Amino acid sequence: MRAVIQRVAGAKCAVNGEVTGEFAGPGLVVLLGVTHTDGTAQVEKMARKIANLRIFDAPGAYDAAGGSEKLAQARGAEVSALQLGLPVLLISQFTLYGDARKGNRPSWVAAAPGEVAQPLVDAVGAALQDQGMQVERGIFGADMKVSFTNDGPFTILLEV
Numbered sequence: 001m002r003a004v005i006q007r008v009a010g011a012k013c014a015v016n017g018e019v020t021g022e023f024a025g026p027g028l029v030v031l032l033g034v035t036h037t038d039g040t041a042q043v044e045k046m047a048r049k050i051a052n053l054r055i056f057d058a059p060g061a062y063d064a065a066g067g068s069e070k071l072a073q074a075r076g077a078e079v080s081a082l083q084l085g086l087p088v089l090l091i092s093q094f095t096l097y098g099d100a101r102k103g104n105r106p107s108w109v110a111a112a113p114g115e116v117a118q119p120l121v122d123a124v125g126a127a128l129q130d131q132g133m134q135v136e137r138g139i140f141g142a143d144m145k146v147s148f149t150n151d152g153p154f155t156i157l158l159e160v
Contacts, residue, residue: 001042001120002096004031005156007055011089011148013138020144021136026056027087029148032124033096034117035110043120045160047127050088054078055154087134091146092121114141 006029012022030050058077081088094117098106111117118140125135138144 001035001038001046001124001160002033003046003050003158004093004096005029005050005053005055005158006031006148007151007154008089008148009151011136011146013089013091013136013147014145015139015142020139021089023087023089023134023136025086026084026151027089028081029089029091029146031091031093031096032121033093034112034120035097036112036116038112038116038120040123042160043123043127046158047124047131049158049160050124051082051128051131051133052080053156053158054080055156056081056084056086082131082133085132085134087136088128089136089138089146089148090121090125090128091138091144092117092140 007026008029009026010024011027011029013020028050032046056079058079094108094111095106097111098108099110100106112120121140125137128135138146
């Protein structure tokens, strides 16, 4: 299982002009790809990693009233989206398993077929919700229009 995780300042997914998931303010966009050998173990590990990645500044880290002393205290005190109660926009993304090393047309052989991938993507979303996270979603297999503002920019590639 492979994910591109982005710290964002708002995100939205639309299909045929209808919004399927969105949030304003800070959160995560997770583009999630599934391969043939993925199963329950990868679902649980991926959900734990997404929820607990400490990639947000501790509350008040950049509070002007605290000045540089407050910033110095906050260094190394990064917190997760779960700790801050931030939302996640989860988007299935089979193209994360595209292979373009040969020629100019990517091969999708490593991507799991929909009947394998969809239940696992859904299970990651459910596992995130079970941890208490707000999960917004795209629609599996749809032509989605995803928009967001990358904050930082901050992007992590994660494989479990």
